Amino acid sequence: MKSAEEHEQREYERRKIVEKAVEAADRIILDGSDGTVEETNWLTAEVARKFNEKVNHAFQTALLKKDLE
Numbered sequence: 001m002k003s004a005e006e007h008e009q010r011e012y013e014r015r016k017i018v019e020k021a022v023e024a025a026d027r028i029i030l031d032g033s034d035g036t037v038e039e040t041n042w043l044t045a046e047v048a049r050k051f052n053e054k055v056n057h058a059f060q061t062a063l064l065k066k067d068l069e
Contacts, residue, residue, distance in 0.1 A: 002010070025047055033040040 025044075029040060029043045029047065033043055
């Protein structure tokens with residue numbers, strides 16, 4: 001079992017990973033956007049939607065697997 005300090009450290013590392021991923025996505029979106037707020041917002045929403053689909057698919061697969069057991 002991990003100590004409280006180890007757990008805290010891992011949580012910190014996870015937050016940093018998420019921050020870096022968001023920063024990377026922002027850079028890619030801003031580099032590809034035509035510069036308008038509308039397109040930038042649309043691209044951001046589409047990236048979020050794709051990630052949401054990916055996560056939902058993983059959850060659905062895990063649930064189906066559990067149901068079939």
